Amino acid sequence: MTQAQSNEIELEFDTFGDSQRPAIILIMGLGQQMIAWPEPLCNGLASEGFYVVRFDNRDSGLSTKFESFGVPNILAGLSGDGSGTPYSLVDMADDTVGLMDYLDIKTAHVVGVSMGGMIAQQAVIDSPDRFLSMCSMISSTGARDVGQPSAEVVAALMRLGGADNGNAVESSLEASKAISSRKYFDQMTERKLITTSYERNYCPGGFMRQLMATVTASDRTAQLREVLIPTLVIHGLADRLVDPSGGIATAKAIPDARLLAFEGMAHELPVPLWPEIRGAILANIRRAAVPG
Numbered sequence: 001m002t003q004a005q006s007n008e009i010e011l012e013f014d015t016f017g018d019s020q021r022p023a024i025i026l027i028m029g030l031g032q033q034m035i036a037w038p039e040p041l042c043n044g045l046a047s048e049g050f051y052v053v054r055f056d057n058r059d060s061g062l063s064t065k066f067e068s069f070g071v072p073n074i075l076a077g078l079s080g081d082g083s084g085t086p087y088s089l090v091d092m093a094d095d096t097v098g099l100m101d102y103l104d105i106k107t108a109h110v111v112g113v114s115m116g117g118m119i120a121q122q123a124v125i126d127s128p129d130r131f132l133s134m135c136s137m138i139s140s141t142g143a144r145d146v147g148q149p150s151a152e153v154v155a156a157l158m159r160l161g162g163a164d165n166g167n168a169v170e171s172s173l174e175a176s177k178a179i180s181s182r183k184y185f186d187q188m189t190e191r192k193l194i195t196t197s198y199e200r201n202y203c204p205g206g207f208m209r210q211l212m213a214t215v216t217a218s219d220r221t222a223q224l225r226e227v228l229i230p231t232l233v234i235h236g237l238a239d240r241l242v243d244p245s246g247g248i249a250t251a252k253a254i255p256d257a258r259l260l261a262f263e264g265m266a267h268e269l270p271v272p273l274w275p276e277i278r279g280a281i282l283a284n285i286r287r288a289a290v291p292g
Contacts, residue, residue, distance in 0.1 A: 003062070004055075006098030007091065012062035013055035013099060017046030022132075023105045024285075026054040027096060029114025029138075030214065031207035033061035033197050038269070044278050050285075053103065057119070058087065058095055059206030061197075071205050072212040074158070082216035086209055089115075089217045093122035097130055109285050111135040113269065114242065115214050118142065121250070125223045133288040134227070135281050137234040138267050140246025141253055142219045147246020153178050157211070157241075168202055169194050179241040184270035224253040230287035231257040232280055236265030258284065 003010045014034060024045055026037050034054040046052045056063040069086035076084060096119060100108055109132050112120030117139025124131045140147025149157075156178035172194045177185060231254045235247030244261065251259035260280050262273060269277065 004099050004102035006102055007094045009058055009064035009095065011055050011058070011064070011095060011099050013053060016042045016052040017050055019051050019103070021049050021051045023051045023053060023100070023103075023108035025096060025100065025105075025108045025110045026052065027110065027112035027116030027119050028054070028057060028060075029116045030210050031060060033200060035061075035197060035200065036193065038271075038274065041269075041274050041278060044274070045281070048282055050109075053099070053105075055099055057092060057116075057210065059203060059209050061201050065203055065206055066209055067203075067205055069209060071208045074208065074211060074215060077212050077215045085212050085216050087213055089118055089122050089213050090126065092119045092213065093126055096120075096123045097127050100130060106130070107132050109133045109288065111137070111281060112139065113137040114139055114267065115210060117250075118214060118217065121220055121224060124227055124229065125220060128227070128229070131229055133230045133232075133285050135232040135234065135284055136247075136250050137269075138236060138239055138242050138247065139250065140242050141221045141224060141249050142217045143221050143249060144219070146249040147242045149242065150240040153240045168198055168204070172198070179267040181236065181238045181264055181266035181268065181270075183238075183264040184266070184268055184272065186271070189271070221249070221253045224250065225255065227254045230284050232284035233257055233259045234262075234277060234280065235259070236262050236267065238264055238266040241267040
């Protein structure tokens with residue numbers, strides 16, 4: 001295990017490439033572990049001359065859990081009551097910067113998917129001098145009038161949060177089907193990832209606490225208008241978990257942001273699109289100023 005002390009917790013992390021090269025920090029989404037970042041994608045970025053870092057967010061994988069807080073009341077959070085929230089997206093953004101400190105990374109390019117995109121946005125807002133470029137994928141601004149999930153997807157996620165050890169894999173697979181596209185969903189590959197993740201660590205309470213952090217997060221739109229680093233927004237036009245309006249609003253809020261939208265893609269990172277996604281991320285990085 002490779003763990004970093006960050007923001008008074010422990011974060012499990014993994015790296016690819018030479019630590020002396022420019023860094024790319026990868027932030028995974030709700031309830032997902034760092035292994036959901038495909039190794040071919042990580043190695044592909046590292047082969048382009050980057051030091052790639054992926055990690056388990058707090059309350060997922062092998063990083064610190066907050067089990068003593070129990071399972072929060074999501075409905076209360078959706079109604080504006082954040083009293084049962086053990087931590088916020090701001091805390092999770094601080095985790096990211098703390099990991100950079102631990103690894104002696106002064107500045108980095110950041111790529112976040114779903115909740116990870118929200119964390120990336122918050123990290124750039126809070127620590128603008130630490131980031132050179134940002135890619136926000138299948139994510140949103142926190143505004144309540146954009147990026148909202150369908151009722152079907154909400155129901156699937158709530159069932160996932162309540163799954164016990166006996167049906168965790170099947171419940172997770174059903175949730176993945178609900179948020180993925182018919183065009184790209186690969187049941188065999190998804191089952192393998194879910195099973196590996198379950199064997200590595202299973203923490204349904206952590207999923208719900210992360211969800212609470214997202215539903216109680218503030219609208220970042222006004223702050224995103226102050227983001228000056230090159231930004232790429234990637235979204236699937238068939239996304240039912242984070243409606244495409246969330247990605248469109250993100251790109252609209254950030255000055256000179258570029259939007260890459262994929263027809264037929266939902267809330268997923270489809271293998272056939274990895275080359276194009278990697279190329280777009282690298283092109284956005286090349287827009288960034290070289291640190292002095």
